[in-house]
Amino acid sequence: MKTLVWVEHDGKAVKDATLAVVTAASKLGEVHLLVAGSDVDAVAKEAAGIAGVGKVHVADNAAFGHNLPENIAPLVAELMASHDAFLAPATTTGKNIAPRVAALLDVMQISEILSVEGPKTFTRPIYAGNAIATVESSDAKLVLTVRGTAFEKAATTGGSGTIEAVSAGGDAGLSSFVGAEIAKQDRPELTSAKIIVSGGRALGSSEKYQEVIVPLADKLNAALGASRAAVDAGYVPNDYQVGQTGKIVAPEVYFAIGISGAIQHLAGMKDSKTIVAINKDEDAPIFQVADFGLVADLFNAVPELTGKI
Amino acid sequence: MKILVPVKRVLDYNVKPRVKSDGTGVDLANVKMSMNPFDEIGIEEAIRLKEKGVATEVIAVSVGPAKATETLRTALAMGADRAILVQTDDAVEPLALAKIFKAIADAEQPGLVILGKQAIDDDNNQTGQMLGALTGWAQGTFASAVNVDGDHVNVTREVDGGLETVKLKLPAIVTTDLRLNEPRYASLPNIMKAKSKPLDTKSPADYGVDTAPRVKTIKVSEPPVRSAGVKVADVDELVAKLKAMGVHS
Numbered sequence: 001m002k003t004l005v006w007v008e009h010d011g012k013a014v015k016d017a018t019l020a021v022v023t024a025a026s027k028l029g030e031v032h033l034l035v036a037g038s039d040v041d042a043v044a045k046e047a048a049g050i051a052g053v054g055k056v057h058v059a060d061n062a063a064f065g066h067n068l069p070e071n072i073a074p075l076v077a078e079l080m081a082s083h084d085a086f087l088a089p090a091t092t093t094g095k096n097i098a099p100r101v102a103a104l105l106d107v108m109q110i111s112e113i114l115s116v117e118g119p120k121t122f123t124r125p126i127y128a129g130n131a132i133a134t135v136e137s138s139d140a141k142l143v144l145t146v147r148g149t150a151f152e153k154a155a156t157t158g159g160s161g162t163i164e165a166v167s168a169g170g171d172a173g174l175s176s177f178v179g180a181e182i183a184k185q186d187r188p189e190l191t192s193a194k195i196i197v198s199g200g201r202a203l204g205s206s207e208k209y210q211e212v213i214v215p216l217a218d219k220l221n222a223a224l225g226a227s228r229a230a231v232d233a234g235y236v237p238n239d240y241q242v243g244q245t246g247k248i249v250a251p252e253v254y255f256a257i258g259i260s261g262a263i264q265h266l267a268g269m270k271d272s273k274t275i276v277a278i279n280k281d282e283d284a285p286i287f288q289v290a291d292f293g294l295v296a297d298l299f300n301a302v303p304e305l306t307g308k309i
Numbered sequence: 310m311k312i313l314v315p316v317k318r319v320l321d322y323n324v325k326p327r328v329k330s331d332g333t334g335v336d337l338a339n340v341k342m343s344m345n346p347f348d349e350i351g352i353e354e355a356i357r358l359k360e361k362g363v364a365t366e367v368i369a370v371s372v373g374p375a376k377a378t379e380t381l382r383t384a385l386a387m388g389a390d391r392a393i394l395v396q397t398d399d400a401v402e403p404l405a406l407a408k409i410f411k412a413i414a415d416a417e418q419p420g421l422v423i424l425g426k427q428a429i430d431d432d433n434n435q436t437g438q439m440l441g442a443l444t445g446w447a448q449g450t451f452a453s454a455v456n457v458d459g460d461h462v463n464v465t466r467e468v469d470g471g472l473e474t475v476k477l478k479l480p481a482i483v484t485t486d487l488r489l490n491e492p493r494y495a496s497l498p499n500i501m502k503a504k505s506k507p508l509d510t511k512s513p514a515d516y517g518v519d520t521a522p523r524v525k526t527i528k529v530s531e532p533p534v535r536s537a538g539v540k541v542a543d544v545d546e547l548v549a550k551l552k553a554m555g556v557h558s
Binding site for chain 1: 320322325326328335402403404407426427429430431432433434435436437438439440441442443445446447448450451453463466467468469470471472473474475476477478481486487488522523524525526527528529530531532535538539540541543544545547548550551552554556557558
């Protein structure tokens with residue numbers, strides 16, 4: 001089987017999410033990559049070095065610069081004439097593009113696969129991760145999005161992919177990019193961090209989040225996360241949100257501080273290796289999944305923890 | 310312009326799903342069902358656009374069993390003008406749903422179709438994007454702000470890392486994210502009024518759409534259960550546990 005993997009990048013470097021997709025694709029067959037964007041020579045070179053990669057298709061065109069699905073999906077659909085499966089990371093970019101590709105090919109997509117069980121058989125979470133479905137596609141071609149935390153990352157070196165330019169596609173004239181507000185963070189990215197310190201509604205304010213959560217994260221070189229309640233209350237930007245509707249994470253250690261543990265939140269973090277919960281309500285559902293639980297007032301316990309660790 | 314808003318009847322988001330012991334699916338007998346939360350946000354946004362004078366009519370549509378009528382009545386009570394139920398007892402996949410919505414869009418010629426970004430039962434996050442492909446319209450997914458400006462709509466999208474804004478040619482597809490708005494509650498008088506609003510019942514065959522599944526569910530199982538943890542007495546004990554795991558500054 002020939003697979004085509006969507007390379008997510010920021011114009012300068014391949015994003016980590018791509019590496020897990022390469023691993024998933026390698027379980028199906030030959031791995032080809034697609035690097036689409038504007039001025040992407042450096043990204044293409046880096047992509048060709050990923051272990052196990054065959055061909056790297058490079059579509060360099062201003063129309064592909066901002067991942068607009070109206071321009072990208074027809075390009076992918078055209079390349080799919082010579083591939084059997086299209087795989088994209090289950091990031092906001094992958095989720096935006098892949099279903100549009102699937103419909104152009106008249107196939108059903110299988111979203112957020114957790115494992116490859118056979119050439120057309122996969123597992124995926126449903127109901128916010130409260131059930132795992134094993135599903136089999138009957139379509140001629142596969143379109144899959146891949147949950148990054150469910151697969152090992154492919155090595156970024158050792159590959160010898162051959163770079164090939166693609167001339168297909170262009171501006172569909174339906175959409176344009178206006179602007180972006182990207183939150184600046186000088187710390188590990190949430191979805192790839194080894195340690196995450198996450199705060200919830202119990203913090204009570206943005207100031208308290210800065211005062212209590214941030215120092216612990218700084219000390220542990222951890223990424224910052226939050227529950228939906230904390231995001232909705234405006235304590236932190238929405239891209240901090242961990243959960244069914246936010247980011248899915250699986251770090252080595254996840255600190256849930258002042259987070260009750262609603263099922264929508266658990267859906268985003270319950271595959272973490274170790275979960276540490278600090279909450280003053282001893283009946284909070286978070287304690288049912290926490291490896292280490294501390295029933296205490298977070299405003300005392302967290303600064304003490306930060307001081308002693 | 311008209312706005313078309315697909316809505317789905319799903320297991321209420323507060324209910325913990327139980328996997329059937331025979332592995333065929335999740336038990337939906339005698340459990341509370343509600344409108345998919347992202348679809349409520351879609352209805353709310355459409356009504357707000359009507360209140361601003363941007364939209365002239367809001368049409369709610371649902372594909373599902375006869376009981377999905379309740380979901381449509383909720384949409385009507387919130388302020389939708391009329392509803393279409395495409396009645397079927399089969400589980401319909403996003404691709405077939407998108408084909409049904411495409412046929413309805415061809416008939417109704419809406420300026421916008423506003424869908425939820427995902428249904429909280431199958432968690433697919435596909436239908437809106439697929440409808441974009443089938444109609445050939447632009448898509449603004451995971452929207453946290455929608456501003457119609459003449460023959461375009463500016464959609465602010467929630468993306469990994471922050472927000473981005475795209476400008477889309479109308480007609481267009483929008484899928485809602487949680488922060489787009491706070492849906493209103495239907496008042497009792499509006500619930501009463503909704504009972505007399507028009508609701509058409511159709512079938513997938515009326516739109517010439519084959520709903521046979523492309524993806525077969527082989528089994529549904531419980532996720533792996535985490536082994537029970539321990540409660541520590543104080544911060545010192547927690548610090549000791551963490552240090553034993555190699556977590557320290």
